[in-house]
Amino acid sequence: MSDYHAFEQGGENYLFFSRSAKLYQISPLAARLIRDLFPLEGGEGPPAPGIAPPQPLTPEEDALYAELLALFTRELAVPLPAPQQQDDSFAENSYQTFSIYLAQTCNMACCYCWNRGGTFGKPGHLMGWNTARRATELIVSLVEHSSAEKIFINFYGGEPLLDFPVLQQITGELLKHEARLGKNFYLTLDTNGTLLEGQAAQFLARYFTQVGVSLDGSQRIHDLQRPGKYGEETWQQIVNNVRSFPNPKLLGIRATLTTFSDSYLETFRHLTTLGVGRIQLEYCHEPGYRQNPIYEKLIVPPKRQLDELREFVDYYVDYIASYKSTRDIPFVSNLLDSINRIRRANRFTRPCGAGTNTLAINSRGQVFPCIAFVERADFAMGETGQGTLSLHQSLQGFEVDSQLPCHECWLRYDCAGGCHATHYDMTGQARQPHPEYCRNMQGRAEVYFYALTRILTKCPWHLER
Numbered sequence: 001m002s003d004y005h006a007f008e009q010g011g012e013n014y015l016f017f018s019r020s021a022k023l024y025q026i027s028p029l030a031a032r033l034i035r036d037l038f039p040l041e042g043g044e045g046p047p048a049p050g051i052a053p054p055q056p057l058t059p060e061e062d063a064l065y066a067e068l069l070a071l072f073t074r075e076l077a078v079p080l081p082a083p084q085q086q087d088d089s090f091a092e093n094s095y096q097t098f099s100i101y102l103a104q105t106c107n108m109a110c111c112y113c114w115n116r117g118g119t120f121g122k123p124g125h126l127m128g129w130n131t132a133r134r135a136t137e138l139i140v141s142l143v144e145h146s147s148a149e150k151i152f153i154n155f156y157g158g159e160p161l162l163d164f165p166v167l168q169q170i171t172g173e174l175l176k177h178e179a180r181l182g183k184n185f186y187l188t189l190d191t192n193g194t195l196l197e198g199q200a201a202q203f204l205a206r207y208f209t210q211v212g213v214s215l216d217g218s219q220r221i222h223d224l225q226r227p228g229k230y231g232e233e234t235w236q237q238i239v240n241n242v243r244s245f246p247n248p249k250l251l252g253i254r255a256t257l258t259t260f261s262d263s264y265l266e267t268f269r270h271l272t273t274l275g276v277g278r279i280q281l282e283y284c285h286e287p288g289y290r291q292n293p294i295y296e297k298l299i300v301p302p303k304r305q306l307d308e309l310r311e312f313v314d315y316y317v318d319y320i321a322s323y324k325s326t327r328d329i330p331f332v333s334n335l336l337d338s339i340n341r342i343r344r345a346n347r348f349t350r351p352c353g354a355g356t357n358t359l360a361i362n363s364r365g366q367v368f369p370c371i372a373f374v375e376r377a378d379f380a381m382g383e384t385g386q387g388t389l390s391l392h393q394s395l396q397g398f399e400v401d402s403q404l405p406c407h408e409c410w411l412r413y414d415c416a417g418g419c420h421a422t423h424y425d426m427t428g429q430a431r432q433p434h435p436e437y438c439r440n441m442q443g444r445a446e447v448y449f450y451a452l453t454r455i456l457t458k459c460p461w462h463l464e465r
Contacts, residue, residue: 002018002408002409002410003017003018003019003075003076003410004016004017004018004072004075004076004410005018005410005411006026006031006034006035007446008031009310009446009447009449009450010310010313010314010450010454012025012450012453013025013026013027013028013030013031014026014446014449014450014453015030015031015034016410016449017075017076017078018410018411018412018413019075019076019078019079019080019081019413020075020078020345021342021345021346021347021413021414022075022345023342023449023452023453024071025453027064029060029061029064030064030068033061033064033065033068034068036055037053037054037055037065038068038072053065080401081347081348081349081413082349083349083350083399083401093142093145093146093147093356094146094147094148094353094356094357095142095143095146095148095151095356095357095358095359096146096148096150096151096152096357096358097151097152097153097154097357097358097359098139098151098152098153098154098358098359098360098361099153099154099155099156099358099359099360099361099370099371100127100132100135100153100154100155100156100160100170100360100361101118101127101156101157101158101360101361101362101363101371101374102126102127102132102155102156102157102158102160102162102163102166102167102170102363103118103124103125103126103127103157103158103159103160103161103162103163103363104117104118104119104120104122104124104125104126104157104158104362104363105117105118105119105124105125105126105157105158105159105162106118106119106124106157106158106159106162106192106229107159107162107192107194107195107228107229108159108192108194108226108227108228108229108234109227109228109229109231110192110214110225110226110227111224111225111226111258111294111298112225112256112258112284112285112295112298114285115158115374115375117157117158117159118156118157118158118159118363119158120374120375122375124158125363125364126162126163126166126363127163127166127363127364127365128163128166128363129166129169131363131364131365131384132166132169132170133169133173134365134384134385135170135361135365135384136170136173136174137384137385138361138367138384138385139153139174139361140174140177140181142359143177143181143183144181146183148183148357149182149183149184150183150184150186151183151184151185151186152186152188153174153185153186153187153188154187154188154189154190154371155167155170155187155188155189155190156189156190156360156371157190157191159191159192159194159195160189160190160191161189161191161195161196161200162195164195164199164200164203167189167203168203171187171203171207174187175207186209186210187207187208187209188208188209188210188211188212189204189208189210189211189212190212190214190254191211191212191213191214192213192214192226192234192238193213193214193215193234193237193238193241193242194228194234194237194238194241196211196213196238196241196242196245197241197244201241201244201245201246202246204250205245205246205247205250208250209250210250210252211245211250211251211252212251212252212253212254212280213238213241213242213251213252213253213254214226214253214254214255214256215235215238215239215242215253215254215255215271215274216255216256216257216261216267217255217261217262217266217267217270217271218262218266218267218270219233219235219236221260221261221262221267222234222235222238223235224260225256225258225260225261239274242274242276243274243275248275248276248277249277251276251277251278252276252277252278252279252280252333253271253274253276253278253279253280254279254280254281254282255267255271255279255280255281255282256282256283256284257281257282257283257284257300258284258298258299258300259297259298259299259300259301260298261300263308263311263312264281264308264309264311264312265308265311265312265315267281268281268312268316268330268332271330272330276330277330277331278330278331278333279330279331279332279333280332280333280334281332281334281335282334283299283300283305284298284299284300285298285299302436302439302440302443305440305443305444306443306444306447309444309447310447310450312335313335313447313450313451313454314454316332316335316451317451317454317455317458317459318458320455320459320462321458321459323459324461329462335448335451336462336463338444338448339448339451339452339455339463340463341414342414342445342448342449342452343452343463347413348400348413348414348416349399349400349401349413349416350398350399350400350416350417351398351415351416351417351418351419351420352370352419354369354370354372354373354395354420354421355369355370355381355391355392355395356391356395358370359381359389360373360374361384362374362375365383365384365385366380366382366383366384367380367381367382367383367384367389368380368381369381369391369392369395369420370421372419372421372422373420373421373424376421376424378392379392379395379430392430394420394429394430394431395420395430398417398420398431400412400413400415400416400417403417403431405433405438406418406433409438409442410442411441411442411445414445415438415441415445417431417433418433418437418438418441422437423437
């Protein structure tokens, strides 16, 4: 079991302890002593206090060695995080997030689309009101007995605005129950942006709390990666819709980066010209994703990903440090969310709660643990309006400290085992992460740790947003 991790990032040395989630910035000398005199990560722990070092040390090294011994002894005595309680009963539950595949069809043909426009290779399909009514009834019945006060409902696809009349009906039905249930409903939608206009835009601006629009940076890159269904260019139409949206504060832009994309930093710069307050930048898939040779050509090599992230962090921290208020600064949500999660030092022993905190309903009314498991027949939990739901055995009872190879990883209480659906796609086993997935997660975490120390030093007020 590895409970600490020493690493170098951006010319600085760091020491992270898994149990307490404490991060120390250390001197080059301390880094060398840890490397030379302490057991390898995953060993039996530090040398016992009072035991002489295995080699002669200078007075300065000897004093620092004693400090490090005391630090390691204290940190490695911190108890392991307690396993999270999980109630698999559906009578009393903790459901908080529901995803509705409103339209399993799309009017675009993006090169990297992981679910093939929502169709998963099947004939396209819209939900329709009969199925939507049963889905709404299921959500309301579960929310009624949920311990969560805030309920998040996301409309997904394909392109959900292709089924806009049903979107209106579901929204009205859900909000009708909000006061009776004593819950707060937060409605969100992910769209390609081509239909984000007219009545649809007005409706979303009135009732929704967040609208995510996919746009891959510059016009050249976007039109290459995200053409219309018949090859037509889409960038200008989406940009026009974004700029004319009635409530820009609701909008967030999500860009997907492939090997053909501009860098992380250049993509960010392109997106800041649109005037939106929230930007999300994600790399395309993971190495080995579904063993698909087309995806493999699109995946940005891990080293390039980490180099681009480091370059962006240095730029972004200097960029936001010149502002005393966060109000008008583009908020890079996935980056700052990760940094804030690390800063809060939350310890997790299981990942997202697929099937216990989240559910996804496809356009035909089948229920799955989350959007990433939709159309994986083995993981179907049931159907709306037809009896109880059952969770696949591999998603039950997971605890990261009892799971190989996770219990040997220093990042295990942050990653908490990672995404079960991604593991299933990469290895065929929901509980078996691919080694490349783990290396990517660890590499990104080191960059996020570095970013946290830079922000705390130069502009800590940006972590309050």
